[in-house]
Amino acid sequence: MNSQKNKVVSIVLGTYNRLFFLKLTIQSVRKELELLNQPCEIIVIDGGSTDGTIKWLIEQKDIISIIQHNRGFWKGKEIDRRSWGYFMNLGFKISQGKFVCMVSDDCLFVPGSLKNGLIQFNDLLEKGNKIGGIAFFWREYPFVESENYWVGRTFEKVFINHGLFLRQALEDVDYIDEDSFHFYHADGDLSLKIIEKGYQILPADNSYIEHYSHANTQLRTTNFSKQKADFLKFKEKWFHLAVHERIKIGDAIFKNFADSKHTIDYYKNLSSNNRVRDFFKKVIKKLISLVKNREYYEKNFLNDKFIKKISIQNKKNSFSISNLVLRFDNDKVHGDEHFYKSELKEIREETLSTYDDIYKGYSERILIHVPEDQHSPAGYSYFNNLYQTLNFMGVPVEKFQGSDDLDIKFKFFKPTLFLSSDHESYLSQFDWTSILKYKEKNQFKVGLTASLEEYGNSPLYSRLEDYSNGKVDFFYSFRTSEYIEFRKEYDLFKTFNYRIFNIEFACNPLYHYPVENNKKEFDFVFLASNNPDKVKRVSKYFSKIVSQYNGVIAGPWWPFTKNFRINPEQDRVIYSMAKVGLNLSIPEQIQFPCELNERTYILAACGILQLIDNPCILSKRFSPESLFHSKDASEYFKNFMFILKNYPDLTHIRTNAFKEAYKKHTTFHRMEKFLLELRSH
Structure with missing residues (x-):
């Protein structure tokens, strides 16, 4: 065996009952060491696997195997569980490389990453920098978001989840804390200890890891149950590093990288693996169980002709939320209408002046x-x-x-x-x-x-x-x-x-007010998130309107506007482009005097002619002269056609709604009432 001074790097990883994934990881490690072509060693600590891992490890003559039974029973007594730190220190303490590379048994190196990391590390050391570690960028499969990789930070300092340590730095801090943490946050603690000793830990320039996040979901669940206790200990120990109010205990540095070798394809080929398939089946089953009226939702919504009509209509109009909004710059919209006249401006300005500070x-x-x-x-x-x-x-x-x-x-x-x-x-x-x-x-x-x-x-x-x-x-x-x-x-x-x-x-007067000089490009608009409570009523009330008229339906979770994000200024512009603001209540709001949805107030404040169904509390909040309400779907459609036919003559309705909203239904009114009541509480 080579002497310690001749070892360049020791690859150290732990494993437990992940033989299938361990083999892929070791295969990836071996390829990295072949590229490196220098004296190295592989150290694997096994936690007492029962899936054939131990037998396989013994047969691998290039691996130093350590067996640490961490589960089960011995002589009738349950074996005391030791921490992740104890587990990994067994490998760290016997390692002989100048550098120690820590990876997981469900990881793949993007080819060349180990070599790139060592070149970067040595270059920095030769220039006189005191470097304790290099953190490799990584991402999780199957939750892969394009080409985004990241390294973690804690208290704005980089820590190593996968990457290289200087072995001397590990010795200087007495390795991983074995007693304070069961599993989580021990890696962050180790990195902060190294930084506290005067070393730097830096993100890698060109080293990347693909991590398979659900290689053993049962084990991950067991470890996660201790996460909260580990986090509280970690925060208590290092909270003195919170030196300003915007600091984060946990965040990340992100980096775009296109892997020309398509390393992650190894994991894509695992989709038929029983454990992974079973895991996703459980997740999907759980999600479905949370959806109310799911049978109707799946049968009549996801495949409903109604949705197809909207999709076709959107294509016909070349409809795109992002493109639509980019065409307008808030109040600098040119058109042929002048609803937002001086009287309404004065009402808003007076409201803002009254409540400012x-x-x-x-x-x-x-x-x-x-x-x-x-x-x-x-x-x-x-x-x-x-x-x-x-x-x-x-x-x-x-x-x-x-x-x-x-x-x-x-x-x-x-x-x-x-x-x-x-x-x-x-x-x-x-x-x-x-x-x-x-x-x-x-x-x-x-x-x-x-x-x-x-x-x-x-x-x-x-x-x-x-x-x-x-x-x-x-x-x-x-x-x-x-x-x-x-x-x-x-x-x-x-x-x-x-x-x-x-x-x-x-309504919030800071955001909700009419767009000046706007042009009506649509007959209707309906901005709302999509959820099962709305499905029946949306389909029932909107089908005729969608099939015969030109308009916009958008919001979070609709299949045809998947990337829609709430933005009050954007929404105000979209509302302003339609003659009719459609509004629907959920069944509870029809049956009980529980609430008017927020959309009711927003449409009124934005000066949009509003067509609503018949929520129970409506008459207590708005007068009949401020909007059009309908007792059923038939009347709803009739009112819609009436509005379109008589639109130029209905300005007074919009004006009434605006005035009523600003007189008593702004967020200023709500919060002033709350503050006064709170003061007397």
Whole structure:
């Protein structure tokens, strides 16, 4: 065996019950070492595999194999599980290379990556740089997004998930922390320890890894169950690195790279593998189970002639959201109509003037949980409008999004109030431990949406019982006060001494106002996300309109506008190009006085003639002289034809709607009411 000083690199990887993938990885490693053509070694640590891996490893004479039984029973007792750090250190500590390359057993090297990484590393060292590691760019299959690869960062410092370490740097920090982390974040911790010793860790110039993310889903699930505990330990240890308010505990550097060798094709050929196929079957089955009315959805929507009509109509009009919007520059639109005249401008300007910085110096500092628009289009629109409104009114306010860390917001923004949603998709994005810890030392209130069990949530009593132990201070709702009084299920909040504030949907004057001098290019427009609750009514109410008239239907999750993103300024321009703004309610809004959808207020504020069905609360929010409402699909179509025929004579309807929206249904009205009630709470 070559002496330590002659070894250039030690390839170290761990494995457990992934023989099929391990063979591909070792094959890839061997090809890299052939290209390198220098003294090297391969070290594999096996965690006690039962799928034939151990037998196969013993037969590979170019591999140093370490067997560390980490599961199962021995002499009637369960074997103590050791950490990933302990597992990998077995290989690191016996390695003899100047450099140690860490990869996973479900990875492939893009050909030449190891050689490229070593050349970069040596060049930097020869120039006198103190380099501790080079992080290889990587991406995950099957979730491959074009040619995007990335390296991870933590506290704005690059860490190595796959890549090269200087062996001396590993020795200087006493290798991986074996005790603090079960599996996750130990790699980030190792990199930060190396950086703390004065080394640099840099992204690779030309080294890439293809990672198969679901080689062993059961193992991944077992490891992921410990992720939260690992993350809290990691954050506690390194939180002093949060030196400014925009720092991220986890983000990435992205890089485009076109692999001419098509390395990932090795994985594409695995689609027939039983484990992978079974995994995706389970995922698809779970997703389908979450879709209401899925039989109707699949039968009458995905294959419905209605959708084909819209698609054909869009092609006929050469319809493209991106192209459409690029043709217009907000108010600099030239056409033949002058609806947005001085009177309406004055109303908007007076509204903005009234609320501009009106609450500057307000005592509360509000943190609002704003979801990503692709995650929840409706949630994004609602919470982002609240954020923009409070900011305009002078209230100290910041957004909290899923990629943010709550403790960093606490440290730098110092909020006194946090608004989020009582839904698992929101709650999973922050840690209650951090909130309770912050509450111990600060005046801090938490408000969640008042969500009933029937809206897909867990039992209300158990939630309120949990929240009453100091977690949540109040609830609020976009539902109407009439509905909250009407539904006896909300009485349970009173039982737990909780108040429910009302923050109904509204128009936002910062974004929602008419486009000046616009030209009507379409008969109708309907901008809305697509979901099963809308399917029956959309098909029933719109079929005749779509088949006979020229218009636009677009929004998130429609098959013909897949890349549509919510953008209030864009949407305002699109609305302005149509004579009729179509609007439909979901069945619940027809049956109960629960809410008017946000679209009702937006169309009114944008000065669009609105055709709506018959939501229960409509007459309590708008007068009959401000829009056209219809009791059924037949009347809806008749009203549509009437509007088109008499469009020039209906300006007063649009004007009434605009005035009513701006008089009492703006986000300024909603938030002022909330702030005043909150102050007296």
